[in-house]
Amino acid sequence: MNVGQSDSRTVGLLGDKAYLSDCPTVRPSDASLQPIVTKVEQGQRLDRDDALALFRSSDLLTVGSLADLANRRANRDRVYFAANQHINPTNVCVLRNTCVFCSFARMPREDGAYTRSLDEVFAEADAARDNATREFHIVGGLHPKLTLAYYLDMFRGLKARHPDVMIKALTAVEVAHLARIERQSVRDVLLAMRDAGVTSLPGGGAEVFSPAARATIADRKLTGEEWLAVHREAHGLGIPSNCTMLYGHVETLEDRVDHLLALRALQDETHGFLCYIPLAYHPDHNELGERLGRQGTATTGFDDLKNIAVGRLVLDNIPHVKTHWPMVTPFISQVALSFGCDDLEGTVVFERVYHEAGAATQMWLSYDEIIALVRGAGKTPVERDSLYQPVRTFEDWVPGRHAVRPEGPAPLGELFKIEHRKTARAARRAATAIVDSAE
Numbered sequence: 331m332n333v334g335q336s337d338s339r340t341v342g343l344l345g346d347k348a349y350l351s352d353c354p355t356v357r358p359s360d361a362s363l364q365p366i367v368t369k370v371e372q373g374q375r376l377d378r379d380d381a382l383a384l385f386r387s388s389d390l391l392t393v394g395s396l397a398d399l400a401n402r403r404a405n406r407d408r409v410y411f412a413a414n415q416h417i418n419p420t421n422v423c424v425l426r427n428t429c430v431f432c433s434f435a436r437m438p439r440e441d442g443a444y445t446r447s448l449d450e451v452f453a454e455a456d457a458a459r460d461n462a463t464r465e466f467h468i469v470g471g472l473h474p475k476l477t478l479a480y481y482l483d484m485f486r487g488l489k490a491r492h493p494d495v496m497i498k499a500l501t502a503v504e505v506a507h508l509a510r511i512e513r514q515s516v517r518d519v520l521l522a523m524r525d526a527g528v529t530s531l532p533g534g535g536a537e538v539f540s541p542a543a544r545a546t547i548a549d550r551k552l553t554g555e556e557w558l559a560v561h562r563e564a565h566g567l568g569i570p571s572n573c574t575m576l577y578g579h580v581e582t583l584e585d586r587v588d589h590l591l592a593l594r595a596l597q598d599e600t601h602g603f604l605c606y607i608p609l610a611y612h613p614d615h616n617e618l619g620e621r622l623g624r625q626g627t628a629t630t631g632f633d634d635l636k637n638i639a640v641g642r643l644v645l646d647n648i649p650h651v652k653t654h655w656p657m658v659t660p661f662i663s664q665v666a667l668s669f670g671c672d673d674l675e676g677t678v679v680f681e682r683v684y685h686e687a688g689a690a691t692q693m694w695l696s697y698d699e700i701i702a703l704v705r706g707a708g709k710t711p712v713e714r715d716s717l718y719q720p721v722r723t724f725e726d727w728v729p730g731r732h733a734v735r736p737e738g739p740a741p742l743g744e745l746f747k748i749e750h751r752k753t754a755r756a757a758r759r760a761a762t763a764i765v766d767s768a769e
């Protein structure tokens with residue numbers, strides 16, 4: 331696939347008038363939404379004021395109906411999912427104390443810190459061999475001593491062992507970190523990753539681009555402009571990517587809208603984003619949750635659905651919107667399929683990052699569960715690869731006949747354990763000490 335070319339991924343949410351005429355007219359309870367209803371029904375692009383009005387309105391059903399209309403124009407009743415496996419090679423991160431919303435990272439000698447050897451990564455990947463895995467989703471901390479060679483050997487090794495599995499790996503933040511410690515350009519790091527077998531980049535690390543919100547929740551991370559620059563570079567090299575927004579912490583509605591507009595502007599330029607994923611902030615076991623007094627709570631279903639729907643409506647040039655079921659529960663994700671969503675994440679196998687932050691959802695879903703969930707929403711399940719190419723459909727699928735997790739053995743052992751942080755904030759240590767003591 332060539333990023334930047336017009337193809338099935340860019341089927342317009344604004345077009346397909348024939349299909350549009352089949353859709354019922356949306357009648358808003360909130361009369362202030364009527365001009366936006368007209369715009370969406372006529373296939374016009376929404377502006378900043380429209381997006382703010384959608385976020386401010388309590389008429390969730392109208393916002394959801396409009397998003398459903400926009401989604402059905404592009405994706406009809408198809409719902410995509412991946413048979414994927416998440417792999418997190420290390421949770422050691424130099425930003426452990428400054429990304430205050432994060433519950434995953436550890437200092438090098440903090441309880442629960444881990445860094446996998448390549449053999450351990452390959453063993454973890456092998457544990458999913460019976461799952462017909464088609465995508466490895468690989469993200470982790472910014473380890474001060476893991477080099478680019480470690481990751482390239484990992485990608486090559488995974489490709490050699492699992493040639494049919496696509497590799498979606500390393501957030502823009504990790505790519506920029508590797509470029510910095512290797513004293514290479516971001517472009518050269520991306521080229522090396524592509525040559526070693528990486529198919530696409532995940533969308534993490536974007537958080538919200540607002541400098542004020544970023545200063546509060548992640549003041550040492552890449553800026554929004556820098557995050558966008560890494561993705562622009564990737565798209566220019568033919569590496570497509572996903573994009574995200576972390577919501578439900580200290581951001582304002584204006585911050586959300588400006589974030590979405592920045593993503594839309596880059597997509598107009600490159601056409602390299604495959605999918606947008608709104609990510610719900612989880613407040614457990616992190617400093618921000620403690621400071622806000624929010625521990626034990628999570629985002630509301632109302633806000634989860636609103637973020638899906640407004641994302642679908644504003645990002646009219648990004649072909650897919652994904653609900654991340656480990657974060658918001660499979661129940662909300664099923665409802666989200668009628669609020670503008672056409673992607674359900676995947677089987678996942680073992681989800682670590684959000685469970686460290688208090689997510690109480692399952693660690694994986696089986697094919698049967700995913701197919702039942704999609705069909706229960708009146709939609710058609712389609713298994714996809716990382717590039718949204720259909721892998722198979724399920725017209726003849728008989729539930730219970732297929733030994734895929736959780737019917738198969740659960741992943742067990744040291745590689746598959748969650749151990750929550752002892753404290754939200756680790757003891758402060760000088761940066762040089764972090765580097766010197768890293769594994």
Ligand code: SF4
Nearest residue numbers: 423425429432435471
């Ligand atoms: S959010 Fe990412 S970069 Fe920030 S501390 Fe967590 S793992 Fe590290």
